Amino acid sequence: MESMIQEILLTEEQIKTRIKEMAEVLNREYADKDPIVVGVLKGVVVFYADMVREFNFPCQMDFMWISSYAGTNSTGNMVVKKDVSADITGRHVLILEDIFDTGRSLDFTYKHLMSKNPASVKICTLLDKPERRDPDITLQADYTGYVIPNKFVVGYGLDFNEHYRNLPYVGVLKPEAYEK
Ligand code: 5GP
Ligand code: MG
Numbered sequence: 001m002e003s004m005i006q007e008i009l010l011t012e013e014q015i016k017t018r019i020k021e022m023a024e025v026l027n028r029e030y031a032d033k034d035p036i037v038v039g040v041l042k043g044v045v046v047f048y049a050d051m052v053r054e055f056n057f058p059c060q061m062d063f064m065w066i067s068s069y070a071g072t073n074s075t076g077n078m079v080v081k082k083d084v085s086a087d088i089t090g091r092h093v094l095i096l097e098d099i100f101d102t103g104r105s106l107d108f109t110y111k112h113l114m115s116k117n118p119a120s121v122k123i124c125t126l127l128d129k130p131e132r133r134d135p136d137i138t139l140q141a142d143y144t145g146y147v148i149p150n151k152f153v154v155g156y157g158l159d160f161n162e163h164y165r166n167l168p169y170v171g172v173l174k175p176e177a178y179e180k
């Protein structure tokens with residue numbers, strides 16, 4: 001698996017340090033809000049597990065799974081495959097995401113959760129690729145780990161064809177990895 005990595009963009013240590021920095025801010029923000037922390041599956045699982053363990057405030061864990069019904073990509077029609085299980089009405093919601101790319105999935109997730117009348121919805125993403133953003137999407141992340149260049153990354157939860165999610169760092173694949 002590691003032999004297919006061309007370049008490591010973010011090491012385990014860098015990620016760990018940044019997570020602690022972000023958690024310090026969130027620990028102040030959510031100290032007395034008892035938020036529902038919503039992870040968007042599946043890419044977020046590794047970040048989610050590391051992040052919530054740095055939180056020192058009471059919170060609830062919940063997950064959503066969305067997918068875009070295939071077809072000709074671009075328009076990105078999304079459906080909820082698994083909704084949050086908690087009632088988020090009147091509650092503070094913190095969305096955790098692995099990557100903010102075109103922004104279509106976060107935009108969809110944000111609107112979906114907002115429609116349930118929560119007290120607030122904020123977004124914390126580990127990675128942001130602003131160069132790829134859909135120009136129609138004005139949504140912004142409230143907390144961002146790293147802004148990265150326009151490269152397809154894997155590891156630390158992120159996949160290529162469902163593989164590489166278990167790499168402990170964020171890297172870029174060698175071209176030959178795409179050939180099989
Ligand atoms: P969006 O384009 O809607 O912002 O992101 C949709 C999803 O595409 C992300 O949640 C993530 O699963 C996937 N994605 C976007 N950029 C990358 C990337 O560089 N690497 C991987 N592995 N997945 C990505
Ligand atoms: Mg994905």
